[in-house]
Amino acid sequence: MTRFVPLAAAVLLAGTLPLQAQQATTPDTQQPANGAAEDPSPTEDAAVSPPPEEQATEEATADGAIAAAQPPREVGSDWPYWGGDAQATRYSPLDQITPENVGQLEQVFTFHTGDLPKGTAEGKYSPEVTPLKVGDDLLMCSAMNILISVDAATGEENWRFDPGVPNQAIPYGATCRGVSVYSNPDAAEDDACATRVIQGTLDAKLVAVDVETGAPCEDFGENGAVDMWQDIGERVPGWYAVTAPPAIVRGVVVTGAQVKDGQAEDAPSGVIRGYDAVTGELAWAWDLAAPDENRNGPPEGEVYTRGTPNMWTTAVADEELGLVYLPMGNSSVDYYGSNRSDAENEYATSLVALDATTGEEAWHFQTVRHDVWDYDLGSQASLIDYQGTPAVLLPSKQGDIYILNRETGEPLTPVGELTDLPKGEVEPDFISDTQPVSEWHTLRKDPLEEKDMWGFTPIDQLWCRIQFRRANYDGFFTPPSTDKPWIQYPGYNGGSDWGSVAVDTDRGIIIANYNDVPNYNRLVPRDEVTSKPINEMETGESGGANAEGAADPQAGSPYGISVNAGWRNDLTGVPCTRPPYGGIRAIDLETGETLWDRPLGTARRNGPFGIPSFLPFDIGTPNNGGSVVTAGGLVFIAAATDNLFRAINIETGETVWSTVLPAGGQANPITYEVDGRQYVMVSAMGHHFMETPVGDEVIAWALPEN
Amino acid sequence: MSDITASPANPPGHETSWGVKILGWVCVLFGAVILAGGVWLIFLGGSWYYGLAGLGLAATGVLLNRYMMEAIWLYLVVWIGTVVWAWWEVGADWWAEVPRLVAPTVILILVLLCIPALRRHPSKL
Numbered sequence: 001m002t003r004f005v006p007l008a009a010a011v012l013l014a015g016t017l018p019l020q021a022q023q024a025t026t027p028d029t030q031q032p033a034n035g036a037a038e039d040p041s042p043t044e045d046a047a048v049s050p051p052p053e054e055q056a057t058e059e060a061t062a063d064g065a066i067a068a069a070q071p072p073r074e075v076g077s078d079w080p081y082w083g084g085d086a087q088a089t090r091y092s093p094l095d096q097i098t099p100e101n102v103g104q105l106e107q108v109f110t111f112h113t114g115d116l117p118k119g120t121a122e123g124k125y126s127p128e129v130t131p132l133k134v135g136d137d138l139l140m141c142s143a144m145n146i147l148i149s150v151d152a153a154t155g156e157e158n159w160r161f162d163p164g165v166p167n168q169a170i171p172y173g174a175t176c177r178g179v180s181v182y183s184n185p186d187a188a189e190d191d192a193c194a195t196r197v198i199q200g201t202l203d204a205k206l207v208a209v210d211v212e213t214g215a216p217c218e219d220f221g222e223n224g225a226v227d228m229w230q231d232i233g234e235r236v237p238g239w240y241a242v243t244a245p246p247a248i249v250r251g252v253v254v255t256g257a258q259v260k261d262g263q264a265e266d267a268p269s270g271v272i273r274g275y276d277a278v279t280g281e282l283a284w285a286w287d288l289a290a291p292d293e294n295r296n297g298p299p300e301g302e303v304y305t306r307g308t309p310n311m312w313t314t315a316v317a318d319e320e321l322g323l324v325y326l327p328m329g330n331s332s333v334d335y336y337g338s339n340r341s342d343a344e345n346e347y348a349t350s351l352v353a354l355d356a357t358t359g360e361e362a363w364h365f366q367t368v369r370h371d372v373w374d375y376d377l378g379s380q381a382s383l384i385d386y387q388g389t390p391a392v393l394l395p396s397k398q399g400d401i402y403i404l405n406r407e408t409g410e411p412l413t414p415v416g417e418l419t420d421l422p423k424g425e426v427e428p429d430f431i432s433d434t435q436p437v438s439e440w441h442t443l444r445k446d447p448l449e450e451k452d453m454w455g456f457t458p459i460d461q462l463w464c465r466i467q468f469r470r471a472n473y474d475g476f477f478t479p480p481s482t483d484k485p486w487i488q489y490p491g492y493n494g495g496s497d498w499g500s501v502a503v504d505t506d507r508g509i510i511i512a513n514y515n516d517v518p519n520y521n522r523l524v525p526r527d528e529v530t531s532k533p534i535n536e537m538e539t540g541e542s543g544g545a546n547a548e549g550a551a552d553p554q555a556g557s558p559y560g561i562s563v564n565a566g567w568r569n570d571l572t573g574v575p576c577t578r579p580p581y582g583g584i585r586a587i588d589l590e591t592g593e594t595l596w597d598r599p600l601g602t603a604r605r606n607g608p609f610g611i612p613s614f615l616p617f618d619i620g621t622p623n624n625g626g627s628v629v630t631a632g633g634l635v636f637i638a639a640a641t642d643n644l645f646r647a648i649n650i651e652t653g654e655t656v657w658s659t660v661l662p663a664g665g666q667a668n669p670i671t672y673e674v675d676g677r678q679y680v681m682v683s684a685m686g687h688h689f690m691e692t693p694v695g696d697e698v699i700a701w702a703l704p705e706n
Numbered sequence: 707m708s709d710i711t712a713s714p715a716n717p718p719g720h721e722t723s724w725g726v727k728i729l730g731w732v733c734v735l736f737g738a739v740i741l742a743g744g745v746w747l748i749f750l751g752g753s754w755y756y757g758l759a760g761l762g763l764a765a766t767g768v769l770l771n772r773y774m775m776e777a778i779w780l781y782l783v784v785w786i787g788t789v790v791w792a793w794w795e796v797g798a799d800w801w802a803e804v805p806r807l808v809a810p811t812v813i814l815i816l817v818l819l820c821i822p823a824l825r826r827h828p829s830k831l
Contacts, residue, residue, distance in 0.1 A: 450752050451795045454805055459736065461805040462743045462756045469750035579801045619801060 067251030087383035090502035096678035109155030115142035126173035133672035159214035169203035193217035200242025221280030249317030256311030262552025267332035270310030284359030329376030363409030369432035395496035399443030413440030424479030447475035464576035491519035499626030529560035580620020596653035601640025638665025664692020730770030737764025773827035
């Protein structure tokens with residue numbers, strides 16, 4: 001019933017994007033002084049812009065408004081950015097470890113952060129942390145935002161700084177995916193905080209400490225912290241939290257925040273803010289519903305526009321173009337859209353490119369129209385060269401992979417369009433009957449059929465078949481329903497989630513791990529909803545341990561939401577659909593063709609009623625966390641729920657080494673070098689939603705020393 | 707396995723074979739559940755397999771309870787039909803075959819193990 005239209009329409013659509021962008025960036029009278037002289041047209045601006053350092057320094061020295069851009073950092077012996085290099089390719093030029101010798105890897109050290117759940121945090125830990133390696137040190141945060149520096153060769157602790165995040169600040173999971181570093185080119189080398197570690201915390205603070213000592217940077221905000229609750233509104237712990245490392249570009253720290261899903265339409269704003277990396281002062285704000293009015297913050301006594309789509313994941317930035325690329329999510333009420341504003345509809349589930357020094361929009365590219373499926377863009381985009389054009393590679397939870405022109409947002413690979421999609425009965429006027437899809441590559445599988453139902457016996461399989469037939473399901477983009485449940489496939493976990501993809505830029509191979517699981521959902525009429533939004537709960541009452549959306553109130557809309565994430569059989573806990581539930585794939589960057597594709601994750605830890613089966617077969621489990629690719633020809637990845645960390649031959653897709661982790665490896669690994677020795681590292685800290693055991697370890701492996 | 711609990715006081719061939727009885731009732735129970743769910747599925751527009759297989763399994767159970775050798779033949783038909791249907795649905799996708807083939811094959815083995823007991827017992831019609 002849905003068909004692909006050859007993409008004249010999409011190309012036309014794409015052609016309008018820069019136009020919209022220009023309209024949206026009409027010069028504002030309240031523009032910060034430093035941006036005043038610039039042409040508002042993003043393309044021209046980019047074309048004529050001087051080299052980055054020069055320009056940034058110029059700006060900084062001209063009016064002193066913004067800190068200077070830091071010199072770029074190289075990936076290799078260091079892992080200086082959350083995504084590896086500044087382009088977030090997760091590709092390392094290190095080649096000491098190869099498919100031939102990887103079998104000799106031995107554990108060098110294991111470091112315990114000491115941060116394990118206590119009291120009300122029990123069952124809510126999902127640290128997801130990826131350390132940075134800068135100089136001799138590993139720089140990381142723990143689940144509750146304790147900043148730690150560790151010797152990268154020995155695993156000995158250099159220092160730690162605990163910002164004292166309370167348990168009640170945990171939104172849905174205690175997560176800190178990582179930190180960012182900034183070196184101030186205007187500071188003398190031995191100045192305090194000449195190089196600083198910056199993180200966003202669960203209680204929505206931006207914290208900066210000295211990389212050498214861990215002492216808070218006195219020049220940054222108040223005693224080294226900036227309160228991001230400023231101008232957000234009623235302060236409700238857990239409603240507004242930062243879990244992703246900020247992007248630092250042209251001396252500006254750019255961050256969004258996670259607004260806890262499914263609570264209320266009247267929720268904290270999804271505003272994106274840029275802060276001066278030295279002083280912590282607000283450089284700009286991008287409030288998508290009032291971009292000009294609130295660029296320097298809302299007027300006295302007001303707050304940023306409430307309930308707008310947020311960015312809970314990580315941005316990537318192009319220091320040279322001066323653009324930062326924001327993967328936006330949805331408004332807090334994910335599954336009902338009729339009350340959303342035009343601005344929300346325009347930017348939700350879009351990649352938005354902002355000028356990093358002014359906060360003005362350059363362009364945006366939307367991946368779902370009128371999203372009522374919680375298909376937030378969860379992956380960090382990667383900056384690549386695509387057939388000679390500077391491009392940004394964007395994976396999505398629907399599994400589509402887009403490649404866009406970095407300057408204009410125009411698609412460089414074909415974008416298709418689904419038409420005549422069902423509009424459902426709940427809000428047919430809101431649901432879009434067309435949606436974009438990537439015709440270049442998608443990780444998405446064919447729609448489900450009754451025969452895809454699964455179980456361990458004919459009885460549970462039969463029960464799932466009955467559920468399948470009782471639900472509304474018209475394939476991809478089946479609209480929400482309330483009379484019956486509806487099947488959402490792929491579910492909100494992806495496709496590609498925050499682990500993002502890795503790109504071997506030498507071999508021209510994209511490595512994408514993905515989930516392949518549906519959700520079984522139902523809109524719950526208001527009078528049947530028993531849960532309360534987080535702002536109406538007593539302190540400490542917040543449940544939080546539930547899977548996201550399991551029973552969310554969506555206050556303000558006519559419906560609450562019930563999500564059976566992964567569509568598990570209510571009796572046995574066994575998934576209702578056949579394996580695999582997750583895979584990993586190599587894609588040719590030139591052609592978009594699949595080079596190899598295989599299930600990711602063995603059945604060893606999974607079985608009915610939660611009993612481990614110890615089966616060594618690659619069943620393909622749900623996974624969370626990304627991979628690292630190396631010049632040595634290896635893909636390193638944990639992510640799956642089997643608690644294995646493995647190396648895969650990038651040419652063949654074969655697992656050439658694996659080891660059992662002491663806890664779930666739901667984090668992105670890294671690789672680095674100290675004194676000529678290559679290390680690989682991943683944290684084993686578990687994940688409540690992935691149901692893997694909790695831990696506090698960061699583990700390093702290397703080849704034996706001769 | 708079938709007649710270890712047979713009472714020597716009863717005339718030969720007339721003692722209760724508890725193994726057969728238990729398996730018979732297990733088949734009746736699971737057969738009834740699968741039949742009921744299968745009928746529901748048929749009404750929902752789904753596969754007819756479960757309704758038919760449930761009926762076959764329940765009938766096998768009834769025949770076992772009456773010590774009738776026809777139970778073996780009936781279940782063989784059910785099992786072979788199951789294999790053909792499973793192959794038609796998912797082919798060599800072995801994970802997908804797990805719910806389709808494992809439990810029915812376990813039942814098949816148990817049913818076959820009843821043959822000696824059924825041979826000794828006169829059928830109860």
